[in-house]
Amino acid sequence: xxxxxxxxxxxxDVATALFAPLQKKLDELRENGLYRTFYEFSHISEHPxxxxxxxxxxxxxxxxxxxxxxxxxxxxxxxxxxTQLHGTSSGGSRNIGGTSxxxxxxxxxxxxxxxxxxxxxxxxxxxxxxxxxxxxxAAIPDMxxxxxxxxHRSLIEGIARxxxxxxVFPHNDHEALDRMLAGYERERPKLIVxxxxxxxxxxxxxxxxxxxxxxxxxxxxxxxxxxxIGLMGPTGAGLAExxxxxxxxxxxxxxxxxxxxxxxxxxGPDSAIDYVRSHAPGFIFSSTMPxxxxxxxxxxxxxxxxxDDLRRGVMDNVIRLKNALRKAGLRFLDGGTHIVPVxxxxxxRVHRVSRRLLDEFGIYVAxxxxxSVPKGTERFRVTIAPFRTPEQIExxxxxxxxxxxxx
Ligand code: PMP
Numbered sequence: 001x002x003x004x005x006x007x008x009x010x011x012x013d014v015a016t017a018l019f020a021p022l023q024k025k026l027d028e029l030r031e032n033g034l035y036r037t038f039y040e041f042s043h044i045s046e047h048p049x050x051x052x053x054x055x056x057x058x059x060x061x062x063x064x065x066x067x068x069x070x071x072x073x074x075x076x077x078x079x080x081x082x083t084q085l086h087g088t089s090s091g092g093s094r095n096i097g098g099t100s101x102x103x104x105x106x107x108x109x110x111x112x113x114x115x116x117x118x119x120x121x122x123x124x125x126x127x128x129x130x131x132x133x134x135x136x137x138a139a140i141p142d143m144x145x146x147x148x149x150x151x152h153r154s155l156i157e158g159i160a161r162x163x164x165x166x167x168v169f170p171h172n173d174h175e176a177l178d179r180m181l182a183g184y185e186r187e188r189p190k191l192i193v194x195x196x197x198x199x200x201x202x203x204x205x206x207x208x209x210x211x212x213x214x215x216x217x218x219x220x221x222x223x224x225x226x227x228x229i230g231l232m233g234p235t236g237a238g239l240a241e242x243x244x245x246x247x248x249x250x251x252x253x254x255x256x257x258x259x260x261x262x263x264x265x266x267x268g269p270d271s272a273i274d275y276v277r278s279h280a281p282g283f284i285f286s287s288t289m290p291x292x293x294x295x296x297x298x299x300x301x302x303x304x305x306x307x308d309d310l311r312r313g314v315m316d317n318v319i320r321l322k323n324a325l326r327k328a329g330l331r332f333l334d335g336g337t338h339i340v341p342v343x344x345x346x347x348x349r350v351h352r353v354s355r356r357l358l359d360e361f362g363i364y365v366a367x368x369x370x371x372s373v374p375k376g377t378e379r380f381r382v383t384i385a386p387f388r389t390p391e392q393i394e395x396x397x398x399x400x401x402x403x404x405x406x407x
Contacts, residue, residue, distance in 0.1 A: 033348030034369055039358065045071050049385050053358065061382050061396060062366035066231060066338060067310045068385050069260025069300050078299040079261075082292035090288045094277075098287060102294035107265070109301060113237045114251045116267035120277050123289050125226055125254035125264030126154040131280035132250065132266045133158030133193070133222065139275060140189050146180055146219070148172065148194040150201070155193050155224060171198075174209035181217040190219035196239035197227035200373050200381065202339030207239055211247040223248040229304075230258025231311060231338055236304040255293075259300035263289050313386025314338045317393065321384050324397040330404070332382075341368070341379040344404065350378040353403045361399050 029035040041051040041058070048068025051058050069075055082102075090098040103121055110119035122128040133155060137143050144165040147155065150172075159166055169177040177192070184190060192214055194205050207223070214221045225238035233241025238253065240246055250268035255261045266273065277283065304310070318338055325332050331343045344350040350367040357363040365380045373379060380400075384393075 033346075033351060039364065041364075043071065045076060047071065048387055051364065053364070056362055058358065058362045058364050059392070059396070060364050061384075062364065062380070063383060063385070064227075064257040065260050066258040066314065066383060066385065067260065067304070067307070068387060069258070069303060072260060072300075072303065074303065075260055075296045075299050079292045079296035082295035083290075086291040088290055088292070090290045092287055093284060094288050095284060100291040100294065102291045102298060103288065106294050106298055106301075109298070110253070110265050111267050113235065113301075113305070114240070114253075114267045115246045116251060116273075117270035118273040119265050119267035120273050120283070121263060121265045121289070121294070122283060123263055123286065125252070125256055127282050127286070128252050128254070128264035128266050129154035129224060130158040130161070131282040132252070132276050134161040135276050135280040136272060137162040137164050137191065139279070143189045143191060144184055146177060146190065146192045148205070150198050151193060151195060152199070152224060152226070155195075155222075159193065172203070172205055174206055174213060177210070178213055178216075181213060181219060184217070186218040190217060191222060192219050193222045193224075195224040195226065196232075197225075197337050197339070198335070199227050199339060200341065200368060200379075201333050201335055202337045202341055203333070203335030204239060204337060207243055207248075208245055211245060214247070214249075220249040221247070222250045222252065224252045226252065226254045226257060226264075227337070227339065229253040230307065231314060234308075236307055236311065255297045255300065259297055259304060261293055261297045261300055263293065263297065310386050314384060317384045317386060317388050320390055320393050321382070321397070324393055328397050328401040330397070330401060333379075338383055340382045340384065342382055342400065343377060343379050345376050345378055347375075347378055349407060350380065353400075353407065354380070356403050357399065361403075363396060363399060365400075 039053060041053050043051045048071040049060050051060050092098040107119045107121055111117060122131065137145060137159065145159050146167050146169055147159055149168050149170055167180045169180055181190065192210060194210060196205050196207065211221060223240065228238040230236045232239050235241065240248055240251065250266055252266045254264040256263065318340065321340055322334065333341045344353060347369040350369060354365060354367040357365060365382060368381045369378045
């Protein structure tokens with residue numbers, strides 16, 4: 001029999017009163033064209049870079065599954081076979097039966113990939129950043145943190161959680177960072193936090209300059225390689241590997257982008273990573289990923305580590321895409337990576353064009369608006385996969401041009 005729950009009138013009154021200001025804020029978002037709507041998709045496993053929406057097949061031009069490995073037959077096979085063997089659940093947290101042999105293998109391989117003592121896997125990249133930073137910073141008395149202005153929210157929140165002394169330096173500005181670091185004695189514990197590839201602008205950090213500053217001022221470094229993992233370096237280990245500069249104290253990465261699955265990790269010195277494993281509440285008191293996801297990730301890692309052709313395919317297509325955008329007179333940011341943001345100022349406008357591209361032309365490209373990017377720099381965050389053909393690229397750019405001209 002179906003249960004019927006009745007909410008007492010009084011509770012409803014309290015809720016209505018308390019939530020009225022929230023509703024007002026949501027209405028304001030709608031009025032300003034900032035209200036978030038989620039399009040509903042069903043990805044199609046046989047067609048990387050394609051999804052289904054409203055009964056039709058749609059091309060995806062904004063995915064973080066940069067190589068389409070989430071639709072790769074080897075990953076799908078690994079996940080199905082592992083599920084058949086081990087089931088769909090990890091059964092608990094890492095401490096309570098959730099640690100599988102695949103967790104151990106993946107952590108060992110990740111540590112070796114980045115040349116660090118030890119690695120720790122989390123259920124998301126967000127958790128890896130938040131838990132590691134909030135736990136480690138709180139454990140070291142008087143730590144001062146220096147954080148790039150464009151850092152991802154997971155880094156910002158992890159630092160903020162501790163209430164430590166914090167300086168935000170202008171994006172990628174190593175000279176400003178140098179001056180800020182110089183304000184402290186060498187003995188004062190310091191941590192510099194930055195990313196290698198920034199997901200909204202597609203630009204790259206001056207890694208060497210940051211590591212030099214860390215040495216000069218006696219600072220630790222925390223490098224988020226989320227958007228470089230798979231795409232940069234001879235084995236896809238990221239920008240540090242590409243530059244052959246492995247001085248980062250900590251490297252963070254994810255499985256949720258180029259590796260085609262879900263989850264994140266941090267790698268670094270043995271005692272620090274072991275401390276996080278033993279103290280981070282969001283690691284200890286949270287169920288871990290099922291073994292099948294890790295087995296698919298291990299397969300993704302195999303593919304990415306010998307994925308020179310994938311990396312070359314992406315960068316060849318980036319050149320094709322940028323040439324086509326230039327020819328069409330469309331404005332884009334050229335950060336030299338696989339993320340090519342096309343600037344379309346105006347929150348409502350970028351949403352309107354996105355909707356039209358989807359409904360009329362079967363193209364999905366994500367509109368990015370404030371607060372993810374500054375007002376006036378709204379954009380399509382275009383990412384390009386290695387399997388896009390020159391014809392698809394030409395068609396995508398000319399359709400985008402048409403929709404923007406008809407605005
Ligand atoms: N770091 C950066 C730089 C990111 O862009 C993101 C999310 N895209 C994350 C961390 C969080 O990763 P995840 O989506 O796996 O939680």
